[in-house]
Amino acid sequence: SRKHRIAVIPGDGIGKETTPEGLRVLDAAARRFGFELELTQYDWSCETYTQTGKMMPDDGMDRLKDSDSIFLGAVGWPGVPDHVSLWGLLIPIRRQFDQYVSLRPCKLLPGSKSPLANRGPEDIDFYVVRENTEGEYSSIGGKMFPGTDREFVSQQTVLTRIGCDRIMKYAFELAMTRKRKKVTSATKSNGITFTMPYWDERFAEMAKNYPEVTTDQFHIDILCAHFVQHPDWFDVVVGSNLFGDILSDLGPAVAGSIGIAASANINPEKTFPSMFEPVHGSAPDIAGKFIANPIGQIWSGAMMLEHLGEKDAADCIVQTIEKLLAEGGPRTRDMGGQAGTLDVGKAIAEAV
Amino acid sequence: SRKHRIAVIPGDGIGKETTPEGLRVLDAAARRFGFELELTQYDWSCETYTQTGKMMPDDGMDRLKDSDSIFLGAVGWPGVPDHVSLWGLLIPIRRQFDQYVSLRPCKLLPGSKSPLANRGPEDIDFYVVRENTEGEYSSIGGKMFPGTDREFVSQQTVLTRIGCDRIMKYAFELAMTRKRKKVTSATKSNGITFTMPYWDERFAEMAKNYPEVTTDQFHIDILCAHFVQHPDWFDVVVGSNLFGDILSDLGPAVAGSIGIAASANINPEKTFPSMFEPVHGSAPDIAGKFIANPIGQIWSGAMMLEHLGEKDAADCIVQTIEKLLAEGGPRTRDMGGQAGTLDVGKAIAEAV
Numbered sequence: 098s099r100k101h102r103i104a105v106i107p108g109d110g111i112g113k114e115t116t117p118e119g120l121r122v123l124d125a126a127a128r129r130f131g132f133e134l135e136l137t138q139y140d141w142s143c144e145t146y147t148q149t150g151k152m153m154p155d156d157g158m159d160r161l162k163d164s165d166s167i168f169l170g171a172v173g174w175p176g177v178p179d180h181v182s183l184w185g186l187l188i189p190i191r192r193q194f195d196q197y198v199s200l201r202p203c204k205l206l207p208g209s210k211s212p213l214a215n216r217g218p219e220d221i222d223f224y225v226v227r228e229n230t231e232g233e234y235s236s237i238g239g240k241m242f243p244g245t246d247r248e249f250v251s252q253q254t255v256l257t258r259i260g261c262d263r264i265m266k267y268a269f270e271l272a273m274t275r276k277r278k279k280v281t282s283a284t285k286s287n288g289i290t291f292t293m294p295y296w297d298e299r300f301a302e303m304a305k306n307y308p309e310v311t312t313d314q315f316h317i318d319i320l321c322a323h324f325v326q327h328p329d330w331f332d333v334v335v336g337s338n339l340f341g342d343i344l345s346d347l348g349p350a351v352a353g354s355i356g357i358a359a360s361a362n363i364n365p366e367k368t369f370p371s372m373f374e375p376v377h378g379s380a381p382d383i384a385g386k387f388i389a390n391p392i393g394q395i396w397s398g399a400m401m402l403e404h405l406g407e408k409d410a411a412d413c414i415v416q417t418i419e420k421l422l423a424e425g426g427p428r429t430r431d432m433g434g435q436a437g438t439l440d441v442g443k444a445i446a447e448a449v
Numbered sequence: 450s451r452k453h454r455i456a457v458i459p460g461d462g463i464g465k466e467t468t469p470e471g472l473r474v475l476d477a478a479a480r481r482f483g484f485e486l487e488l489t490q491y492d493w494s495c496e497t498y499t500q501t502g503k504m505m506p507d508d509g510m511d512r513l514k515d516s517d518s519i520f521l522g523a524v525g526w527p528g529v530p531d532h533v534s535l536w537g538l539l540i541p542i543r544r545q546f547d548q549y550v551s552l553r554p555c556k557l558l559p560g561s562k563s564p565l566a567n568r569g570p571e572d573i574d575f576y577v578v579r580e581n582t583e584g585e586y587s588s589i590g591g592k593m594f595p596g597t598d599r600e601f602v603s604q605q606t607v608l609t610r611i612g613c614d615r616i617m618k619y620a621f622e623l624a625m626t627r628k629r630k631k632v633t634s635a636t637k638s639n640g641i642t643f644t645m646p647y648w649d650e651r652f653a654e655m656a657k658n659y660p661e662v663t664t665d666q667f668h669i670d671i672l673c674a675h676f677v678q679h680p681d682w683f684d685v686v687v688g689s690n691l692f693g694d695i696l697s698d699l700g701p702a703v704a705g706s707i708g709i710a711a712s713a714n715i716n717p718e719k720t721f722p723s724m725f726e727p728v729h730g731s732a733p734d735i736a737g738k739f740i741a742n743p744i745g746q747i748w749s750g751a752m753m754l755e756h757l758g759e760k761d762a763a764d765c766i767v768q769t770i771e772k773l774l775a776e777g778g779p780r781t782r783d784m785g786g787q788a789g790t791l792d793v794g795k796a797i798a799e800a801v
């Protein structure tokens with residue numbers, strides 16, 4: 098039978114609570130659809146950092162490299178600075194494994210509630226495709242004249258032709274698989290005048306290869322406004338690392354809950370393993386209470402199965418989530434219910 | 450009597466339609482509150498650019514310099530590239546006149562409609578304070594290896610100590626005049642690791658001077674989500690040039706209409722004139738039809754009067770707008786009405 102090797106990193110906070118529910122559902126899907134998951138768990142987290150001084154062992158990346166996919170909970174904990182936790186685990190995986198696509202569905206699920214008035218599932222159903230390796234998250238920068246009135250910091254945004262073209266190609270290919278076949282580009286070429294006009298240029302070039310795809314572009318300021326005012330305009334939205342980051346939190350927010358939002362960090366060529374993680378963070382305020390919504394994690398598991406070629410199993414999980422919510426199944430507090438993390442996980446696993 | 454010299458630049462598109470309404474209301478306020486406005490009109494726009502090759506004459510900035518304030522409509526028109534129109538008029542005024550504060554109220558007016566479900570005027574009433582001269586909108590950048598696969602562009606974000614401190618000070622001083630006395634900082638120090646941690650550092654430093662002010666900070670991605678999910682959390686929000694730009698379009702969007710959003714580009718020391726303009730642009734799609742909402746322009750006029758020391762007149766205009774909307778006075782299409790630009794302008798002018 099088909100076997101997939103999965104590296105599991107629950108990480109911090111609610112990541113430790115949602116990951117087991119994700120695995121519970123993956124396991125149910127494996128049994129139903131006849132494949133095997135070989136799991137290797139890693140306890141890498143801020144907790145291990147405070148014990149060992151390291152977010153992951155020196156050969157951490159090597160150990161992950163042989164897996165087919167990485168299933169991650171959440172990284173980050175108060176007291177451990179971001180440059181240690183995120184830049185010691187999350188960001189190196191995204192970069193060194195060249196997971197240049199961050200794919201994040203924004204979907205208003207039936208039975209879930211958008212904060213927007215009069216919006217139903219037919220109005221909000223799009224993907225944010227985020228460039229995941231360069232752009233505003235660069236490693237070039239520094240400080241001058243420290244401690245004086247002339248002190249300043251600077252940081253470069255870097256957009257490469259290779260980086261722009263491959264993420265845009267991914268967005269257009271994704272649009273080709275969808276009914277509306279539309280790609281929207283997030284830009285800010287009217288204000289950020291060296292990098293973003295180049296982004297526009299590459300977008301226009303790529304669009305020429307896809308005559309069937311409709312395109313438009315908005316500056317990020319008004320695009321955020323449109324997400325709120327006209328979420329129904331969007332099908333596939335492509336953005337730089339920062340703009341994609343913003344839009345893929347705003348999208349799930351207008352669609353009702355960040356707790357259900359899933360994300361995939363994909364290396365499309367499969368040279369390296371891809372990583373699947375919920376959009377939410379470690380949520381220290383509710384960690385330890387087992388009240389966190391596991392759907393973001395479970396949905397990320399479905400995205401992982403799709404990437405591993407188990408499309409039927411992936412579809413089944415997503416449909417099960419939709420059905421459960423539509424039919425008033427158990428839901429966590431963020432969705433107006435009273436259920437705990439395990440209740441929701443078990444209900445979905447059983448239904449699968 | 451008190452006299453204020455105003456440079457008026459209607460600019461492009463609907464700017465030509467809303468500016469006269471702004472002036473109509475300013476004129477009414479002047480008569481009622483006993484001050485004089487000495488207006489000088491400038492036809493600088495994309496239209497003059499296509500005739501003369503210049504957005505403004507060579508001595509344009511000199512001519513503006515002697516005014517007490519600048520009252521602007523909108524700049525930009527299809528066919529004229531942004532680097533000509535915006536960087537030939539709007540941005541030089543903001544920068545050369547060191548208008549380092551962009552102040553933008555986000556307020557749900559009674560009788561106007563938010564796209565959010567179950568949100569009333571008591572829920573949305575905050576200011577976005579945007580740094581307006583440096584940050585992501587920098588003039589340092591370029592391209593390497595053009596035309597090859599190795600092609601890349603880069604642009605520096607620059608944050609200076611002076612730039613951070615003065616905008617943060619402005620935000621804290623503004624919070625001190627308000628009931629809730631709260632400042633929220635927009636950051637992204639977990640991803641943009643050279644500039645944004647410095648922003649956080651300066652914010653923490655400045656906060657020490659204002660023990661009465663409550664503070665918090667969010668990364669820009671989740672902050673945008675919170676604008677939609679919890680607009681009631683905010684009182685004064687301070688952000689860099691780009692983050693402030695994004696938040697000050699998103700804020701008005703959640704508050705109901707970008708057409709009513711006003712903005713001030715302020716040089717607090719009054720070394721140079723400040724500039725007042727609506728948040729909306731030239732809106733080519735509806736220009737020429739006199740259906741644009743003039744309230745953003747009129748409200749910007751009120752902000753101008755406040756800056757000029759005419760606080761009573763400014764309050765009167767804002768209260769008149771609120772009253773008219775609450776009582777079902779004429780409103781333009783973007784607010785669900787049928788009135789034209791002039792109807793709204795006249796109604797407000799008369800009521801003042």
Ligand SMILES: CC(C)[C@H](C(=O)O)[C@@H](O)C(=O)O
Nearest residue numbers: 287288316318535539694728
């Ligand atoms: C036109 C553009 C350069 C401008 C900006 O980003 O500053 C506009 O969006 C604004 O907010 O005033």
Ligand SMILES: CC(C)[C@H](C(=O)O)[C@@H](O)C(=O)O
Nearest residue numbers: 183187342376639640668670
């Ligand atoms: C934690 C942070 C660095 C990260 C990002 O900005 O990429 C997060 O916001 C995300 O979207 O995955």
